[in-house]
Amino acid sequence: MAxxxxxxECTVCGACEAECPNIAISLKKGTYVIDxxxxxxxxxxxxxxxxxxxxxxxxxxxA
Amino acid sequence: xxxxxxxxxxxxxxQLAPPAVMPAAPETASGCSSSSCGSSDGPAxxxxxxxxKVKNHPCYSEEAHHYFARMHVAVAPAxxxxxxxxxxxxDCSNESRPGVVSEKLTPDQAIKKILAVAQEIPQxxxxxxxxxxxxxxxxxxxxxxTFEMLQKxxxxxxxxxxxxxxxxxxxxxxxxxxxxDHVTITINMVDPEVGAQIYPWIFYKHKRWTGLxxxxxLHEQQMLxxxxxxxxGILVKVNSVMIPGVNDEHLLEVNxxxxxxxAFLHNIMPLISDPAHGTWFGLNGQRGPTAQELKVxxxxxxxxxxxxxxxxxxxxxxxxxxxxxxxxxxxxxxIEAMGFVEYDDEARRTxxxxxxxxxxxxxxxxxxxxxxxxxxxGFTVDPILIAVATKGGERIxxxxxxxxxxxxxxxxxxxxxxxxHRRVDQYCEGGSGDVDTLDGxxxxxxxxxxxxxxxxxxxxxxxxxxxxxxxxxxxxFDYIEESALAYFKDYAERLGQGVVQSRxxxxxxxxxxxxxxxxx
Ligand code: SF4
Ligand code: SF4
Ligand code: SF4
Numbered sequence: 001m002a003x004x005x006x007x008x009e010c011t012v013c014g015a016c017e018a019e020c021p022n023i024a025i026s027l028k029k030g031t032y033v034i035d036x037x038x039x040x041x042x043x044x045x046x047x048x049x050x051x052x053x054x055x056x057x058x059x060x061x062x063a
Numbered sequence: 064x065x066x067x068x069x070x071x072x073x074x075x076x077x078q079l080a081p082p083a084v085m086p087a088a089p090e091t092a093s094g095c096s097s098s099s100c101g102s103s104d105g106p107a108x109x110x111x112x113x114x115x116k117v118k119n120h121p122c123y124s125e126e127a128h129h130y131f132a133r134m135h136v137a138v139a140p141a142x143x144x145x146x147x148x149x150x151x152x153x154d155c156s157n158e159s160r161p162g163v164v165s166e167k168l169t170p171d172q173a174i175k176k177i178l179a180v181a182q183e184i185p186q187x188x189x190x191x192x193x194x195x196x197x198x199x200x201x202x203x204x205x206x207x208x209t210f211e212m213l214q215k216x217x218x219x220x221x222x223x224x225x226x227x228x229x230x231x232x233x234x235x236x237x238x239x240x241x242x243x244d245h246v247t248i249t250i251n252m253v254d255p256e257v258g259a260q261i262y263p264w265i266f267y268k269h270k271r272w273t274g275l276x277x278x279x280x281l282h283e284q285q286m287l288x289x290x291x292x293x294x295x296g297i298l299v300k301v302n303s304v305m306i307p308g309v310n311d312e313h314l315l316e317v318n319x320x321x322x323x324x325x326a327f328l329h330n331i332m333p334l335i336s337d338p339a340h341g342t343w344f345g346l347n348g349q350r351g352p353t354a355q356e357l358k359v360x361x362x363x364x365x366x367x368x369x370x371x372x373x374x375x376x377x378x379x380x381x382x383x384x385x386x387x388x389x390x391x392x393x394x395x396x397x398i399e400a401m402g403f404v405e406y407d408d409e410a411r412r413t414x415x416x417x418x419x420x421x422x423x424x425x426x427x428x429x430x431x432x433x434x435x436x437x438x439x440x441g442f443t444v445d446p447i448l449i450a451v452a453t454k455g456g457e458r459i460x461x462x463x464x465x466x467x468x469x470x471x472x473x474x475x476x477x478x479x480x481x482x483x484h485r486r487v488d489q490y491c492e493g494g495s496g497d498v499d500t501l502d503g504x505x506x507x508x509x510x511x512x513x514x515x516x517x518x519x520x521x522x523x524x525x526x527x528x529x530x531x532x533x534x535x536x537x538x539x540f541d542y543i544e545e546s547a548l549a550y551f552k553d554y555a556e557r558l559g560q561g562v563v564q565s566r567x568x569x570x571x572x573x574x575x576x577x578x579x580x581x582x583x
Contacts, residue, residue: 013141014141014201053269
């Protein structure tokens with residue numbers, strides 16, 4: 001139960017990092033990654049996974 | 064002239080027919096384009112409090128754009144909407160040009176860069192944050208962190224930011240708190256039906272919205288943000304991207320709506336569309352306007368909010384006077400290598416005093432030149448366009464072959480005024496001129512009667528004359544407006560004698576691609 005970032009398509013804009021309610025997203029070696037241990041798919045917090053909703057490259061997807 | 068909006072010019076907009084005489088668009092390999100920003104008004108017709116705020120801002124005052132430099136720092140990569148003219152691999156094309164990638168900086172790196180540039184370029188007066196995404200997305204964290212530090216370290220620099228407006232109402236108090244006295248909002252529509260063709264989705268209140276809902280929310284937030292800013296006395300410039308067939312006619316309504324809410328300037332910029340940029344518009348064959356189509360809409364809006372015509376659609380990391388970009392001299396690596404940077408505002412203060420005194424004399428001499436023209440020819444001759452090669456300072460001081468852009472002046476019985484600029488490739492890069500580039504230059508200024516230069520070679524001179532554009536170097540290093548008026552007087556006489564022909568009905572090509580202005 002977690003999301004992941006398809007790094008090849010990521011523009012490294014950081015929009016997802018700012019929206020994640022669980023601080024699951026961080027910049028590692030020049031690309032953003034989701035920590036599956038922290039990601040809850042936003043369940044119980046928002047209607048839809050926030051990272052996927054804000055991502056301009058549509059590259060936040062279910063792992 | 065263009066202060067009066069004729070009904071024809073409004074009703075004619077619907078059928079923006081391709082102009083009668085259209086030069087072939089040049090094949091250009093390298094991607095370079097430019098257009099410039101600001102009000103064409105001087106102190107005479109402006110509220111003194113406003114003039115005080117804008118007189119040294121290159122984007123807000125057309126007069127200042129000849130003298131002052133701006134710098135963008137690209138600290139805001141995230142965005143909260145999707146525009147059909149934008150590809151998120153690149154900079155936001157609201158304020159910056161599509162198809163360019165700016166160097167992203169952290170707020171700390173940005174401060175260091177600003178201080179280094181301020182030491183090097185005394186003309187620097189404004190620091191802006193225009194992306195590369197939206198400066199207020201992601202809660203505007205980097206944007207405000209940068210401004211906060213800057214306000215402490217370099218209080219003499221003016222701060223401004225650009226935004227799509229979606230998150231604006233949430234941040235108006237913070238904007239006021241940091242003394243940000245200029246904000247640019249990109250507003251392309253005031254009707255959600257039009258908006259739905261421009262914005263596929265927005266991210267708002269933890270949700271992705273699409274279609275009419277998205278456009279409606281964006282519109283309401285933009286209008287609310289605009290009103291909140293102007294009611295606090297913060298100057299607002301509105302940018303609109305002109306998209307033929309989508310919002311060209313509609314921009315007149317946008318102009319009215321933003322004017323009635325107190326926007327100080329309206330900047331109508333051409334859509335720059337190219338399949339190579341990978342934007343939705345680019346891939347779907349949506350074209351940008353021609354130079355004359357753009358001018359028709361700009362002229363029609365001129366009775367409303369003041370128009371800015373010198374916007375160069377700069378990169379989100381642009382540095383220098385408008386029309387130039389010295390970003391290359393200040394890359395992150397170079398700044399890092401500089402070590403500790405001292406801050407001292409002495410050079411900038413001296414420069415500002417110099418400009419103040421120079422300006423005083425200018426207004427009188429412009430008025431005299433204008434009176435002379437009116438006396439000798441009356442109002443019988445239609446205005447003409449003149450392309451000018453200039454490096455700044457309101458003078459004709461650039462060699463034809465070195466010009467990376469031409470400033471366009473409209474001159475007629477009511478005076479000379481700046482109406483735009485056209486990006487070109489340097490004709491003479493490294494000595495010898497090349498024919499393809501010259502064709503590009505001719506296409507870019509094809510609607511002009513003359514081109515004013517400091518110097519020009521025999522060969523391009525002949526090609527210009529053959530194309531019906533008169534090369535003029537007799538005003539080398541003189542002031543632009545006075546020279547344009549003197550030329551117009553002479554032109555009117557020659558026209559009367561049938562020696563020259565009017566170029567009415569000609570159009571020109573707006574270059575696609577970005578002003579990267581990499582120095583050779
Ligand atoms: S799905 Fe939600 S919790 Fe998981 S990374 Fe995305 S924003 Fe964070
Ligand atoms: S929002 Fe999308 S493109 Fe931006 S950093 Fe996150 S994953 Fe990458
Ligand atoms: S894009 Fe350039 S010219 Fe236009 S407003 Fe911004 S800095 Fe000024």
